[in-house]
Amino acid sequence: MEISVILAHPYPESFNHAIYQTILDTLKKNGHQVHAHNLYEEEFNPLLEGSELATGQTSDVMVLKHRQEIKTAQGIIIIHPNWWGQPPAILKGWTDRVLRSGVAYEFEEGDDGSGVPEGLLVAKAAIVFNTSNTPEEREKQVFGDPLEKIWKDCVFDFCGIKNFHRKMFRVVASSTPKERILWLEEVQKIVNQYFPKK
DSSP: OEEEEEEOOSOTTSHHHHHHHHHHHHHHHTTOEEEEEEHHHHTOOOOOOHHHHHHOOOOOHHHHHHHHHHHHOSEEEEEEEOBTTBOOHHHHHHHHHHSOBTTTEEOOTTOOSOSOOEEOOOOSEEEEEEEESSOHHHIIIIIOOHHHIIIIIIIIITTTOOOEEEEEEEOOTTOOHHHHHHHHHHHHHHHHHHSOOO
16 A cells, blocks of 8 residues: 655654654555655645645645645555644644645535535545643643544545544653553554555
8 A cells, every 4th residue: 555654743853753663664564655754854845835825736846746645645644743732833834735625625616615525535544643741631621632623524534534543642751661662562553453464
């Protein structure tokens, strides 16, 4: 299978990077074709151009490459920290510029954009791995777990992907090396479940 893996974390020594590397190793071991993207390392430009907003057209070669890959990807995996209940700005910009009308979804002819679109992504499954320093009880009671709503409903369901899984690892700041090893083993299990050996 052709799998797109998107990492959004600026610090190379972060646990997000460890998750990313575990995913890449597992997918390659399982015989999948992997499109690996570390957005910060690639210096992905998250700023939507003015004309791009209206037409969807851009001359940004990297954006065009991401759009082409996401259209044909049979699986999508995204890794990012929970910052203010949201993805990092670079990843928000990636969704703005890559998951465009005509790429990830499409409205019926004549629809002004207020209707319900048809999702165009063909991926059989999407997985999001998050890290957080907020305890689970506080996340749900105080904040309502906004990342679940963003990725499950606002992004992937909107773009036609119903088979969705999200896993949050917490509390990273106080985690032990042993806990992190166990978490990475869990990452491997989840990837194997959704994208097993060919």
